[in-house]
Amino acid sequence: MAIENPPSTSSPQAPALTRDRQLATWRRASALLPGGTNSNFRAWGEETIYVDRGKGGRIWDVDGNEFVDLRMGYGPVILGHADDRVDDAVNDRMRRGVSFSLTTEDEIRVAELITEMTFCEMARMTVSGTEATMHAIRVARGFTGRDKIVKFEGQYHGVHDYALISVLPNDVSSLGDRDNPVRLAWGRGIPEAITQTVIPVPYNDLATLRRVFEREGDEIAAVLIEPVLGNAQGILPGEGFLQGVRDITREFGALLIFDEVKTGFRFARGGAAEYFGITPDLATYAKAMGNGYPAAAFGGRRDVMSVLPANVSHGGTYAGNRVAAAAAVATLTILRDTDALATIRATGERVQAGLDEVISKRGLPHVFTGHPSMFGVMFAERMPNDYRGWAETDHELYDAVAAGMIRRGAMPEPDSREPWFMCQAHAADDSVDRVVGIFEAALDDALEARGG
Numbered sequence: 001m002a003i004e005n006p007p008s009t010s011s012p013q014a015p016a017l018t019r020d021r022q023l024a025t026w027r028r029a030s031a032l033l034p035g036g037t038n039s040n041f042r043a044w045g046e047e048t049i050y051v052d053r054g055k056g057g058r059i060w061d062v063d064g065n066e067f068v069d070l071r072m073g074y075g076p077v078i079l080g081h082a083d084d085r086v087d088d089a090v091n092d093r094m095r096r097g098v099s100f101s102l103t104t105e106d107e108i109r110v111a112e113l114i115t116e117m118t119f120c121e122m123a124r125m126t127v128s129g130t131e132a133t134m135h136a137i138r139v140a141r142g143f144t145g146r147d148k149i150v151k152f153e154g155q156y157h158g159v160h161d162y163a164l165i166s167v168l169p170n171d172v173s174s175l176g177d178r179d180n181p182v183r184l185a186w187g188r189g190i191p192e193a194i195t196q197t198v199i200p201v202p203y204n205d206l207a208t209l210r211r212v213f214e215r216e217g218d219e220i221a222a223v224l225i226e227p228v229l230g231n232a233q234g235i236l237p238g239e240g241f242l243q244g245v246r247d248i249t250r251e252f253g254a255l256l257i258f259d260e261v262k263t264g265f266r267f268a269r270g271g272a273a274e275y276f277g278i279t280p281d282l283a284t285y286a287k288a289m290g291n292g293y294p295a296a297a298f299g300g301r302r303d304v305m306s307v308l309p310a311n312v313s314h315g316g317t318y319a320g321n322r323v324a325a326a327a328a329v330a331t332l333t334i335l336r337d338t339d340a341l342a343t344i345r346a347t348g349e350r351v352q353a354g355l356d357e358v359i360s361k362r363g364l365p366h367v368f369t370g371h372p373s374m375f376g377v378m379f380a381e382r383m384p385n386d387y388r389g390w391a392e393t394d395h396e397l398y399d400a401v402a403a404g405m406i407r408r409g410a411m412p413e414p415d416s417r418e419p420w421f422m423c424q425a426h427a428a429d430d431s432v433d434r435v436v437g438i439f440e441a442a443l444d445d446a447l448e449a450r451g452g
């Protein structure tokens with residue numbers, strides 16, 4: 001089925017957005033929803049966006065402003081908004097009843113698709129990526145009989161207590177010494193006892209990881225890692241890093257959990273594990289598997305997953321719910337059977353080529369990070385190795401460009417740490433040219449405002 005976007009009204013030359021309804025909505029929402037939204041990450045003060053609808057690679061806010069969407073809901077919408085192929089499958093299923101707390105055949109199909117496309121031998125569905133990482137950690141503890149988890153600074157694994165250590169501080173000095181990082185809880189309300197079970201390590205730093213294992217390896221159940229730094233524009237693993245993590249976990253009898261919530265079914269059909277050629281013991285999936293519906297899963301080695309159901313708790317009224325399962329069957333089938341991923345990758349490469357030309361013409365140092373389907377552009381001489389290195393890039397310039405792009409009708413995340421997400425529908429219209437044109441105009445504005 002053709003993926004069509006409605007004709008465009010956004011323009012690189014027209015920075016004036018109408019904001020009247022946005023502001024009124026923000027005031028109304030702020031009285032009832034803390035920050036005016038249902039997630040801290042969407043609370044952008046008076047700039048908070050209230051969306052009306054989306055189609056393909058575009059969204060429209062409540063004032064009718066149109067944007068080429070580069071956030072795609074923080075990644076899940078891999079095919080495009082309101083994709084008929086997925087929505088029709090969901091509609092068909094939901095008319096037969098949605099909540100039984102019994103198992104439907106679609107849930108088995110999802111497990112078949114996951115195990116066919118990835119290294120996993122067994123899988124269980126959850127509703128969110130947060131739940132997926134929480135359960136994968138518990139399964140790892142249950143399997144190894146150990147309590148501690150190693151994670152990497154600047155990696156976001158959701159909002160449960162164990163995931164919120166050393167995540168994304170603006171001030172990277174709060175992470176402490178790089179040889180002996182502090183366990184930095186993100187916000188209040190995380191018990192100290194939990195914080196003490198999570199050991200943060202700088203990404204791409206095998207020496208520190210080894211030191212941690214030599215010190216307390218017999219207490220470490222697993223290393224939880226997103227294969228790229230997905231929340232620092234997708235900073236990539238250096239040569240041998242992921243293999244090194246794999247080797248160290250094996251040496252010390254710990255499990256390796258890949259958090260593929262962002263990378264899964266996006267970097268490749270088999271996710272980042274396939275893309276980088278490293279096989280973990282467990283992995284978590286979410287975003288791209290449901291094209292925006294709340295589908296998520298964790299899975300892995302049969303012997304590890306077999307601690308369920310007898311020995312480790314996992315459940316949930318909505319785990320494997322009908323809507324999510326139908327969306328996952330439809331989305332994963334499309335990703336398995338069509339060239340959607342190749343199209344998305346090629347689209348990202350076209351955007352990168354356009355940006356490269358624009359930035360190079362202005363003589364600015366820059367690097368692309370991540371995978372073309374989920375990439376960042378950093379104003380820096382070279383790609384940083386870790387989250388601390390993000391702070392040394394010219395992220396103020398990036399932030400100014402992103403804000404200018406939003407004013408002109410293309411919406412990356414305003415925060416320089418979030419990558420741009422490509423979807424299949426971006427290839428079907430003039431999105432690539434629009435994004436490059438809008439980026440160019442926003443960059444010139446930002447440079448002029450800087451006085452250069």
Ligand SMILES: Cc1ncc(COP(=O)(O)O)c(C=O)c1O
Binds near residue numbers: 127230
């Ligand atoms: C790598 C990673 N893990 C876990 C999560 C949490 O997923 P969710 O927002 O579905 O709870 C996210 C969300 O952005 C993520 O990027």
